Amino acid sequence: MLFIIGFNIGNMKKTKQCTYCKKNLTLNNFLIVNNKHWKGLKSACRNCGNLEMKINYSKNPIPQILYNAKIRSKYKNIPFEIDTKYLKSIFPKDNICPALKIPFQMGYLNKNKKNKDYSPSLDRIIPEKGYIKGNLVFVCDVVNRIKSNSTTEIIEKTLNFYKKIELTKTIK
Numbered sequence: 001m002l003f004i005i006g007f008n009i010g011n012m013k014k015t016k017q018c019t020y021c022k023k024n025l026t027l028n029n030f031l032i033v034n035n036k037h038w039k040g041l042k043s044a045c046r047n048c049g050n051l052e053m054k055i056n057y058s059k060n061p062i063p064q065i066l067y068n069a070k071i072r073s074k075y076k077n078i079p080f081e082i083d084t085k086y087l088k089s090i091f092p093k094d095n096i097c098p099a100l101k102i103p104f105q106m107g108y109l110n111k112n113k114k115n116k117d118y119s120p121s122l123d124r125i126i127p128e129k130g131y132i133k134g135n136l137v138f139v140c141d142v143v144n145r146i147k148s149n150s151t152t153e154i155i156e157k158t159l160n161f162y163k164k165i166e167l168t169k170t171i172k
Contacts, residue, residue: 016041020048058106062087065122069131078130086133091120097140104140117142 015024023045030041031049042049057064062084073080095104097118105118121144122136129135139147147155 018045018048019043020052021045061106061120062091065120069122073131076130078124078128080131082131082133082136087122087136090136091138097143098137099139099143102140104138121145123147 015026017024025045029045033040033042066084066087070080104120118140120138121141123139123144125135127149
């Protein structure tokens, strides 16, 4: 018999109908919910749940960005003192990346769905300070990855190095 968090599946139906697509699917197509309010299987199948999450993210990425930042802060053991209201206040009103001066492309709406380079990303200006007010800025994901934990001095030296390589290639 199969047990899922206190549920004896052997005595239950082996399929469930998704409330979105209305398909009868096996139970492994549904995520398990186990929190202080309720235990059981989600009403939407994994595919419908993923689609709903992508649509919600495309409309408003702030809740997911906040959730991910909270997880990273625990993992890295750095301060976390922000909320949705603060993130909304620092998100560029024109939806333009302040570093690249191009529009953000919400991860699931951009043309190349596997490319999230131009999705909004929450950057900790001084990484070790953590997620605190005044230490955060939204930039494109590619900008945040380039910066990583670097200093402006390291980024400038790297830029100059690659400019020299580019110059020597054009001369040859």
